[in-house]
Amino acid sequence: MSSRKFVGVETEYGIAVDGPSPVNPVLASSMVVGAYRAAGQEDVRWDHTDESPQRDARSGVVPAPGEPMIDDELGLANTVLTNGARFYVDHAHPEYATPECANARDLVVWDRAGELILADAAERAAASLPAGSRVLIHKNNTDGKGAAYGTHENYLLPRSVPFGRLTRQLLPFFVSRPLYTGAGRIGSELDRGVGFQLTQRADFFEVEVGLETTLKRPLMNTRDEPHADPNRYRRLHVINGDANLCEVATFLKVGTMLLLLDAIEDDALSAVPVLAEPVAAFHAVSHDLTGRVDLPLEAGGSITPLALQRWYLDAVLRYVKDRDQALEPVEEEVLTRWEAVLDTAEEDPRHLAGQVDWATKLELLEGYRQRHGLGWDSDRVKMVDLQYHDVRPDRGLYHRLAARGRVERLVDNAEVAAAVHSPPEDTRAWFRGECIRRFRSQVVAAGWDALVLDTGRDNLQRVPMMEPGRGTRAQVGGLLDAVDDVAALLDRLRG
Numbered sequence: 024m025s026s027r028k029f030v031g032v033e034t035e036y037g038i039a040v041d042g043p044s045p046v047n048p049v050l051a052s053s054m055v056v057g058a059y060r061a062a063g064q065e066d067v068r069w070d071h072t073d074e075s076p077q078r079d080a081r082s083g084v085v086p087a088p089g090e091p092m093i094d095d096e097l098g099l100a101n102t103v104l105t106n107g108a109r110f111y112v113d114h115a116h117p118e119y120a121t122p123e124c125a126n127a128r129d130l131v132v133w134d135r136a137g138e139l140i141l142a143d144a145a146e147r148a149a150a151s152l153p154a155g156s157r158v159l160i161h162k163n164n165t166d167g168k169g170a171a172y173g174t175h176e177n178y179l180l181p182r183s184v185p186f187g188r189l190t191r192q193l194l195p196f197f198v199s200r201p202l203y204t205g206a207g208r209i210g211s212e213l214d215r216g217v218g219f220q221l222t223q224r225a226d227f228f229e230v231e232v233g234l235e236t237t238l239k240r241p242l243m244n245t246r247d248e249p250h251a252d253p254n255r256y257r258r259l260h261v262i263n264g265d266a267n268l269c270e271v272a273t274f275l276k277v278g279t280m281l282l283l284l285d286a287i288e289d290d291a292l293s294a295v296p297v298l299a300e301p302v303a304a305f306h307a308v309s310h311d312l313t314g315r316v317d318l319p320l321e322a323g324g325s326i327t328p329l330a331l332q333r334w335y336l337d338a339v340l341r342y343v344k345d346r347d348q349a350l351e352p353v354e355e356e357v358l359t360r361w362e363a364v365l366d367t368a369e370e371d372p373r374h375l376a377g378q379v380d381w382a383t384k385l386e387l388l389e390g391y392r393q394r395h396g397l398g399w400d401s402d403r404v405k406m407v408d409l410q411y412h413d414v415r416p417d418r419g420l421y422h423r424l425a426a427r428g429r430v431e432r433l434v435d436n437a438e439v440a441a442a443v444h445s446p447p448e449d450t451r452a453w454f455r456g457e458c459i460r461r462f463r464s465q466v467v468a469a470g471w472d473a474l475v476l477d478t479g480r481d482n483l484q485r486v487p488m489m490e491p492g493r494g495t496r497a498q499v500g501g502l503l504d505a506v507d508d509v510a511a512l513l514d515r516l517r518g
Contacts, residue, residue, distance in 0.1 A: 024348050025285035029179040029450060029491045030130055030277055033120035034266050035113055035172040036141055037163050037412070042156030048115035051148070055117045055158060056100035056110055058151065059144035067459050069101040069109060070470035072485075073250075079234050080186040080247035080257065103469040105444050105460040106136060107452030110144075114237075116172050117141060117160070122452030123179075123471070123491050126353045127278030129447050131270050132434050136442035138162060138268075142414045161412040162266045164223035165208060167405060171227040173236060176261040178280060179251060179491055184288050189259060190232060190243045192287050192295045196279075197242050197263050198305045199331035201225065202314050202372060203364050204276045206265035207381030209388070209399055209408050217310050218399035219388070221381045223265050225309035231301050236262050242301055250471035252489040259284070263305070268412065268421040270433040271360065271378040278357030283335065286342040296334060297321040312385075314372050329368055336361055377430050380421075384411050387420060454494030457503055458512075465509040478510040486516070 038055065040046040046054075060066055101111035107122030119137035124130040145158040152158070165171045205221035212226040220226075233241035242263050249256040261280070267273040286292055298304045299319040307316050308328045317325035326334075340358065343350055350358075367374050375382040388407060391397070397404050413419035416426075424430045446456030458474055459466050467483055468475040474486045488494055506512045 024346070025288045026181050027125070027492060028281050028284060029123045029125060030127070030281060031121045031123050031177045032130060032134055032174065032273075032277070033109075033118060033177070034134070034137065034162065034174045035116035035118045035164075036266075036414070037161035037166060037172065038115075038117060039159045039161075040152070040156060041159060043153050044156070046152070049112070051158060052112045052115060052117045053100045054148040054151065055141070055144045055160070056102065056112055058147035059110065059140060060100065060102040067103045067463065067466050068468045069103060069111065070468040070473055070475055073470065073472060075248055076246055077234070078247040080245040081232075103455070103459060104140070105446070105456050106133065106442055107446035107450075107456035108133065108137065108140075109471075110140065114172075117144070122446050122456065123450040124447050124452075125449050125492075126351065127274050127281060127357060128353050128433065129449075130277045131273050132438050132442045133447065134273055135270070135434065135439040138414045139439060139443050142416065145414070160414045161409060162268055162414055163206065163208075163409070163412040164266050165227075167208070167210065167409070169212060171224060171240075173224075173262055174264055174266040175236075176259075176264055176277065176280065178259040178261070178284055179249065179256050180259060180284055180288060182249075182253070182255060182257045184257070184284075186245070186247075186257070188287060188290070191297070192292050193283070194231065194242055194301045195296055195298050195331050196283060196335055197261070198298060198301050198308055198318070199328040199335075200276070200279070201265075201305075201308055201381075202328055202332060202368055203375065203379045204264055204267065204272055205309065205379070205381040206267060206272075206412075207384040209405055211310065213306055214310060219312070219385055220309045221312065222309040224263060225305050228263060228302055228305055242305060251491055265380070266412075267380050268419075269378060269380045269383060269430060271364075271431055272380050274433055275357065275360060275364065278353070279335075279339075279361055282339050282343070282354060282357060286339055289342070289346065291342040291346075292338050296326050296331060298326075312372060314368050329365065332365055336365060377424075380411075383421070383424065383430060384408065387411065387424070448496040451488045451491050451494035453496045454488065454499055454503075457496075458509070461503060462509050462512075476509040476513065478508075478513060480510060484509075484513055486513070 038051050040051050109120040121133040141160045145160045149156055149158045201221040206223050208223045211217035228240045230239050230241045232243045234245045244260045244262045246260040249258045299321045304318040314329040315327045319325050373382055376386040391407050411420040416422045446452040465477050467477050472488050476484045
């Protein structure tokens with residue numbers, strides 16, 4: 024029987040400042056994060072103590088421990104929010120990492136909450152700039168000028184699942200899933216003949232497997248940093264996906280992976296079709312809008328992206344039918360929507376407009392091009408492409424489409440607004456977020472797997488949170504309600 028899975032998504036947002044005075048992206052990003060955290064009381068800083076991003080799943084090698092990084096030394100803004108999320112600066116981008124979620128629907132809610140947080144933060148930051156300045160935030164993955172930035176999915180699963188099995192059985196899935204996960208973009212770094220392609224990320228991937236995330240990007244990333252008990256868990260760090268605005272796309276991106284990881288954990292997949300050249304196939308899938316490009320197989324012959332996705336769907340359907348574990352309602356919806364999306368794509372992938380980002384954007388751009396007689400190289404068309412990703416509810420073209428009912432919604436605005444300030448109730452994120460909300464002045468720092476508390480007594484106290492399923496509202500809600508400060512909380516925890 025497969026184990027309970029947890030998921031989180033971290034998104035680097037595009038940023039630009041429009042106004043009378045130039046502002047470089049690093050400073051602008053720091054201003055955005057700083058402006059938002061200033062809206063609270065005391066700052067809760069990020070705890071870097073146990074981070075080891077250079078640990079490699081292929082070797083298990085852990086770098087020699089050094090002094091932990093300190094935000095002030097890095098010169099970057101980095102904080103933890105009451106909804107359990109992390110909000111910080113990564114390189115030259117503001118980045119939002121969702122709290123841990125236990126299912127795909129919750130992930131959609133807290134990922135959407137990040138968009139509201141970024142929009143609010145940008146407005147606050149603009150108020151500190153000269154009159155006429157605007158801070159523009161885009162939920163996308165490329166500036167259109169040769170630079171890319173990431174959206175990373177994170178899945179926690181048992182360490183007993185061999186990394187080699189994950190690699191073999193996931194690579195063809197990653198190559199073919201842009202049919203519903205791609206955010207779409209104009210142009211290509213690899214082929215000037217491409218007017219529009221499915222994904223924003225594919226052109227920037229060069230190798231099949233590797234540890235890097237910014238150079239020689241791999242389809243399968245080997246970072247082995249679980250943010251949990253390292254003897255029990257591994258974190259699958261997926262860097263090949265796009266930043267999605269369409270809720271159906273985010274739901275399927277995460278939901279299909281959670282089900283597939285269950286099947287892989289139970290060793291329930293038969294021989295997966297092995298691609299001869301996965302990286303080249305990834306590029307080809309993105310550059311083709313039909314889902315029917317032939318992808319050479321290692322054993323000879325070829326397979327299309329649609330056929331690959333159908334293979335995975337059928338394999339997962341067989342797995343859930345045979346296992347003893349009942350499907351959760353969210354999992355049932357994932358399977359229903361996965362099948363429906365593939366059925367639609369087999370008729371014509373463009374009919375996925377209103378459900379997945381690339382098709383929704385393509386329909387918008389084609390209409391604009393036809394009305395104005397413009398080519399794909401037009402700066403006006405490129406501006407419409409970018410404006411699709413604007414996080415401002417009144418300016419972003421995705422948000423305008425959604426407001427007109429032209430994009431399918433899975434969650435309501437009230438849920439998303441609540442998630443800006445409140446954490447999921449069924450993961451350890453609840454304990455993290457609630458401690459920050461209730462005892463902010465006494466929470467010195469927080470990480471995924473620990474809180475650092477100031478009891479006012481002796482040394483700072485570090486509370487480990489190594490189990491993602493512990494610290495839920497059901498488990499510790501009564502305890503938190505019964506105490507007035509962290510000293511009393513620690514006394515109760517120790518007792």
